[in-house]
Amino acid sequence: MPASLKNYGNWMILKKLGQGGFGEVLHWRNSQTGQEIATKRLKDGSSLSTDERCKLFDRWRQEYNWTRNLTEMPYIVRGIFLDDTDPAFMNYLNSNHGHDLPVIVMEYCNGGDVRRLLQQPENANGLSEFEVREILRSLRLALEYLHRRYSICHRDLKPDNIVLHRGDNGKRQYKLTDFGLARHNQNLKTLQQSVVGTIHYYAPEVVDTGRYNNKVDYWSMGIIAFELCCGRLPFIPHSSHFNIIVNVGKKPRECISISQDPDSTSESFIFHNELPKERHLTEVRAKKMTYWLRSALDAKYQTRGTFHNDDEKPVTDEVQTPAIFAELDKLLDCKVLTVFAACSYKCLAYEITPQLATISDLQHLIARDTGIAQESVVLLLPTGHPHKRITEQTRPADLFVDHWQDTSGRSRSSIPPVMIYVLDLNGTYNFPEPNLTPLMRLFMPPTAKRLETWMSKQLALEVNFLLSEEQRKFKMLLLSLRDHVLTLEDALLTFKPHIEALNAQKLKFMGAIDYFRALQNAGHEFFLKMLIF
Incomplete structure (x- = not known):
């Protein structure tokens, strides 16, 4: 001792x-x-x-x-x-x-670990998009370094082993730790070890064969990515280990999560090919994340970490950057323009690409997604936007603000929630009904059906997301209306001298017109007198 x-x-x-x-x-x-x-x-x-x-x-x-x-x-x-x-x-x-x-x-490292971050109430439905990106970028760089430079397979990746350090300037840096289970991949095809790590994070082949290579880290990274995005594990974490292993083993490649059917009297499971709606990722990154997760969470280790092009041929880049990391880089590095359509009470997002070249292109997409006529789409810049004013020369890329991407808790009060607000020129506002999940509808109206523990937790998470999203969108609505009023006031102040000058000119013209009319009347009277005489 x-x-x-x-x-x-x-x-x-x-x-x-x-x-x-x-x-x-x-x-x-x-x-x-x-x-x-x-x-x-x-x-x-x-x-x-x-x-x-x-x-x-x-x-x-x-x-x-x-x-x-x-x-x-x-x-x-x-x-x-x-x-x-x-x-x-x-x-x-x-x-x-x-x-x-x-x-x-x-x-x-003074910031604790990512597990503690996930356990904070505001992160019940996952971390902010910015934090997800920062953590995955750090993990991706650390893993590629271990795999390629030292041929090390970590084998125990989980949120508990990713720690945060905050520098004196407030900058955050995430770091990988705990190498107690790491091993050299000297023979990647025949390496055999005992089952290690935490069961929810280790790959299927560890249980099936005991033979594995560094692709077990790809699987663990995929599990962590899903948990960061959604606040929960992807594969029926409340169920028995047997159910998890059996269902993960038979899931197709496209499946990225498994849940238990709450409406079934028997123990049946649902396979999901998309991320759940209860997360804070924009639709742009959610689609890219789904595509990446289908490879990272491929139950067949032979094809895990590969992707397919349009000809359905595997795409790999093992000579330079492994495809699993190269594809993740695309997800992390893309620029996303965030939009709140106040007129339709909807959050939108668009990737900045060469195809999105003009403001007209952006208005076309917004019109498509909101149902507003394109000529009625009004773009409003939030207070403090560095671009100041939208002109005919403005490009959508000019409206992207890099440091506004961090909408995590500590930055939320100091930056706008989005990069653009959208208003309808006709002043029409449409507030849709909240989107209830199937589990919510199952218990509305209240029923005598007994709630199992896992079901109660899931219902609480879904209700929490619904309420927090409604609160977030309502706040954005108020901010957009406030900024609209400020913009109108600014326009009035900007054009006030011009308006006053026009009023002065109008008075001069009105005086000239009155003088001309007086001359006209005098001339008319003189002409009549000449006719009489």
């Missing part, structure tokens, strides 16, 4: 960051230098068999080595070397470990 650690020299224990069955992670700060670190150590292994202890110790040494070697990748938690700068402190840590193993010293 390792001894309890206490403050040592300038190093102070601030708190315990995490604790598992056999290990704990502590947060330290050097009172003299201000340096902060995290230390990971084993607590006890006496309850394990000799074979289990050997495996645990092997994994520990492996994680220690990986942590110290993978130091140049910013998206991986790096090891901290105190052997030379503070050997006394390192000796204190190792001598109180209780095992003939080194304590793992790592950089401290």
Whole structure:
């Protein structure tokens, strides 16, 4: 049993960051230098068999080595070397470990892990699109680095092992950690290991054959991506492991999630080919994410990570960037113009492409999606938009604002919710009824049907999304009307001198007209007098 650690020299224990069955992670700060670190150590292994202890110790040494070697990748938690700068402190840590193993010293990440982020109430239906992109980009870069540079298969990808660090400038950076289960892929076709990781995140072939390669990380990344987008796991997480394994094994490639049928008296399941509507992704990225997930969550590892072109031939790019990462890059890097149509109470989104070249092109798409006549589509820029004013030379790409993409909690109050508002020139407003899900309709009106636990949770999530979306759209409606009023006021102030000048000209012309009429009348009277005489 390792001894309890206490403050040592300038190093102070601030708190315990995490604790598992056999290990704990502590947060330290050097009172003299201000340096902060995290230390990971084993607590006890006496309850394990000799074979289990050997495996645990092997994994520990492996994680220690990986942590110290993978130091140049910013998206991986790096090891901290105190052997030379503070050997006394390192000796204190190792001598109180209780095992003939080194304590793992790592950089401290101050933002917690992604699991904690997902557990926040506002993220019940998934993270904001910006956060989803940031996390997946970091994970994608870390994984490709591990796979290609070191031939390492992580094998234990999950939100708990992605941590967040906030820099002094407020910038967030996500990093991959926990290499206790990582392995070299020296023989990708024959590598065989025991089942490891968390069951909801490991690939079907791990259970079926025990043989796998780095494509198990593709599967785990797909599971994480779905969870980030929707706030829940894709494959009947409430069900038994047997049901999960059987249904995942027989799902077609197009299926990206499985749910239990709430309207069935027997235990039957529904296979879904699209992301659920209860998420915060725009339709543009939701379609791209669906396409990518069909490959990442392909139950057949032989074709997982491949894509198909129009000729239905697999598309891969293994010489350069693996297709699974290259396709994800397209999803992450595309520019999406966000729109709120106040006249139809609808959120819209359009990808900035060469085909979307003119404002007329944009108005055509909006007219198609709202039912407004194209000539009646009025585009309104939110307050603070850097483009200032839409002119005949304006392109849709000019209306895209990069730093307005971050609509996560901390930025929501400081930036507009969308990049463009849409009004109807005729002043028509159409507010549709809220879109109730099948599960909501099943219990409206109230019924005596008993709600199972999983059903209650799902119903709560769907109701939460409905209410939060209605609140979000209502706020956007108010903001669009406010900005419309401000725009009209600005136009009045801008044109006020011109209006006043026109009024002055009008008065002059009216005086001239009166003078001309007086002359005309005098001439008429003079002419009549001449006729009399």
